[in-house]
Every structure is written in C-alpha cells, then in structure tokens.
Amino acid sequence: xxxxxxxxxxxxxxxxxxxxxxxxxxxxxxxxxxxxxxxxxxxxxxxxxxxxxxxxxxxxxxxxxxxxxxxxxxxxxxxxxxxxxxxxxxxxxxxxxxxxxxxxxxxxxxxxxxxxxxxxxxxxxxxxxxxxxxxxxxxxxxxxxxxxxxxxxxxxxxxxxxxxxxxxxxxxxxxxxxxxxxxxxxxxxxxxxxxxxxxxxxxx
Amino acid sequence: xxxxxxxxxxxxxxxxxxxxxxxxxxxxxxxxxxxxxxxxxxxxxxxxxxxxxxxxxxxxxxxxxxxxxxxxxxxxxxxxxxxxxxxxxxxxxxxxxxxxxxxxxxxxxxxxxxxxxxxxxxxxxxxxxxxxxxxxxxxxxxxxxxxxxxxxxxxxxxxxxxxxxxxxxxxxxxxxxxxxxxxxxxxxxxxxxxxxxxxxxxxxxxx
Numbered sequence: 001x002x003x004x005x006x007x008x009x010x011x012x013x014x015x016x017x018x019x020x021x022x023x024x025x026x027x028x029x030x031x032x033x034x035x036x037x038x039x040x041x042x043x044x045x046x047x048x049x050x051x052x053x054x055x056x057x058x059x060x061x062x063x064x065x066x067x068x069x070x071x072x073x074x075x076x077x078x079x080x081x082x083x084x085x086x087x088x089x090x091x092x093x094x095x096x097x098x099x100x101x102x103x104x105x106x107x108x109x110x111x112x113x114x115x116x117x118x119x120x121x122x123x124x125x126x127x128x129x130x131x132x133x134x135x136x137x138x139x140x141x142x143x144x145x146x147x148x149x150x151x152x153x154x155x156x157x158x159x160x161x162x163x164x165x166x167x168x169x170x171x172x173x174x175x176x177x178x179x180x181x182x183x184x185x186x187x188x189x190x191x192x193x194x195x196x197x198x199x200x201x202x203x204x
Numbered sequence: 205x206x207x208x209x210x211x212x213x214x215x216x217x218x219x220x221x222x223x224x225x226x227x228x229x230x231x232x233x234x235x236x237x238x239x240x241x242x243x244x245x246x247x248x249x250x251x252x253x254x255x256x257x258x259x260x261x262x263x264x265x266x267x268x269x270x271x272x273x274x275x276x277x278x279x280x281x282x283x284x285x286x287x288x289x290x291x292x293x294x295x296x297x298x299x300x301x302x303x304x305x306x307x308x309x310x311x312x313x314x315x316x317x318x319x320x321x322x323x324x325x326x327x328x329x330x331x332x333x334x335x336x337x338x339x340x341x342x343x344x345x346x347x348x349x350x351x352x353x354x355x356x357x358x359x360x361x362x363x364x365x366x367x368x369x370x371x372x373x374x375x376x377x378x379x380x381x382x383x384x385x386x387x388x389x390x391x392x393x394x395x396x397x398x399x400x401x402x403x404x405x406x407x408x409x410x411x
Contacts, residue, residue, distance in 0.1 A: 025230060
C-alpha cells in the first residue's frame, strides 16, 4: 500500500517537470514530435530505474555519515557525503555510456531511432535530481527508491508526450511572430503546470 | 581584442543561454521566488561555468573523444562541490544553501555549463573560454534576476526580503498575488521575457 502511494505521488504530485522543473532542457528541445518524445521518455524511465537504486545503495553503504560502520567500527565516524555529487554523476554518466554501447551492439534499430538522445540523458537534470531527492528523503530500503524512480520516470514520460502532442497541433495555429517556437512553448508548459497543480496536497 | 569583447557580449544578448539557446531552464525556474536565492544561484553558476570552461579548455587536447562527457562531468562536479562547500562554510550563506536544496547540486547537469564546454571550450584557448564561461553565467544570471525581481515584488511585495510595497496599500485592500509564487508562473513570465526580447531583436524570431 505504501508503495502504491509513493508510486502515484511521484507520478502526479511530485511530477519531475511540473513540480520541480527537472529535465527541462531536453524536455523543451526534444518535444517537437510525439515519436522522438516517446523514445526519449522511455530511455529516461529506464536509466532512472537503473541508476537510482544503485545510487541509493552507494549512499547508504558508503556516503552517508557513519555509513561505513559495516566495514569496521573504526570507520564509523567517516562522513563522505560531500562526495555524493561526483559519485552520483559518475554512476549516471558511466551507466548511460554503458547503455549506449549495449544498445548499439545488440539492438541497432533501437539505437538508430534513439540516436543522439541516449548520451544526452547523462546531463538530464531529472536523473541526477532523482538521486539528490532520494538522498534528501531518506528512503528506508531499495524497493522504495526503485518505486520512486519508476514513478518519477513515468511522470516525466507522460509530461513530454503530452507537450509533444500539443506542439504538433500548435504548428497549425497562428502565433505572434515574437512568441513563435520557444516563447509559446514556455507559456504552454506554464499552463500545463497550472493544470497539474490540482494534484498538489493530495495525500494517499 | 575586439574578438574577446564579442565573446563576452554575445552570451549576454544575442546568444543568451536562457532566452535564445534555451539551456539551463531546469534549475533556473525553481530558485526565482526570491531575489536573494536567485543572486546566489547566478553567482554560483557564473563561477562554475567560468572555471570549468577554463579547465576543460586546458585539457582539450588530452581528453579522448569517446569518454569526454564523463571527464567534463567530473570537472564540473568538482567545481560544484567547491561552490557548495564554500556556501555551507559561512553562516550567512548556509541558510541560502539550504533553501536552494538540490538545485546547487543540479548545476552539474545545468546544460549551460556542458553546452559551453562542448560548443566553445573544447575548440578554443583557455582565456577566451574563461571569458565565454563567465559571460554565459552572467547572461543566465541576468534573466534569473529579472524573473526573481518580478516574482518577489508581485508575489510577496518585498525585494531582498525588505518590504517595498507600502503598508498603506495593503490597508487599502491590496493583496499579494499568490499565483506568482507558484512554479508554473515562472515559465509564463519567462515566455513573456522571450517575447519582449524577440520583438526588439527581430533576427531571433523563429520562422
């Protein structure tokens, strides 16, 4: 029950895009049509689902203040939390590179359809943001962090597919010259964000 | 020398990272509720972009192409750790660091930093790269401060935490606009800034 609540909350209430603005850059850049948005969204879910539990384990057993007590009592007061940025990003970057190589080798058709978006995931704020929020929230076990990763990934996926669909329709409408492209996209995202705010404060 | 000046001015206006290149939106919107946080964020980003552009430019001939992203990220995260620890070290900035929460850490994945390294620092000498990095950070900071100015003024009636809207107005029935504080409004405001910017500079308009 607790998992379901966390799952639903991370999709809607704590939506990565609309509540925290994470992963905005690629969100705005890759949402011109639904097909590529779909590919990137799925890739984000996958990478988030793999790196977040991994970072959770690293954080719990190495980085947290006193986390290394399980190795020997002498290490009990070692606090490596200042290293967390560099460790998290290294895990994410290494993982993305790994995924890219594997996909390139074994699934060439998927690779050509995702193409340049795969390496871009390494610098997607939603991925690192997920890890940093995980660190702030003190999840009690790996399961929770995995559920959180899946939920926020799906939230991101839904958001990018919605925006891509709206932008496809919008290309037929008559937008003032200065607002064309970026400007109107920002305003659209703002309005979508307002709509998403109805979920705020929901407790499950 | 003229070239260097151009390197400095372009990211501020014609190639502004936020309004023109649409980079670094992620962290920029959530920290613009108050001017104070926005100012600290702007400074931190400027320092990180400047220094990491410099370091990556020094390393540009030794980084193997295939693993360059990891190396750049390591350099950037080193700079971010420095800034983060610096902010935590002083009492005055510690509270701000807390209120910015994960967003200081997210400077690592701020696309401006990576974007400038990829687009400029890897192909240019160290000094111009430093200038370009600092200017990009400032271009980003300028937008951040404009957005924060409007949001704090309209949303809480204060600037830098000091009340600027006179009490008499509140007594007469003026109410702070709650919508302005909500995150989506930052996007709408940014959309309007882009609109103004592109109406003045017609070259930037998209077909």
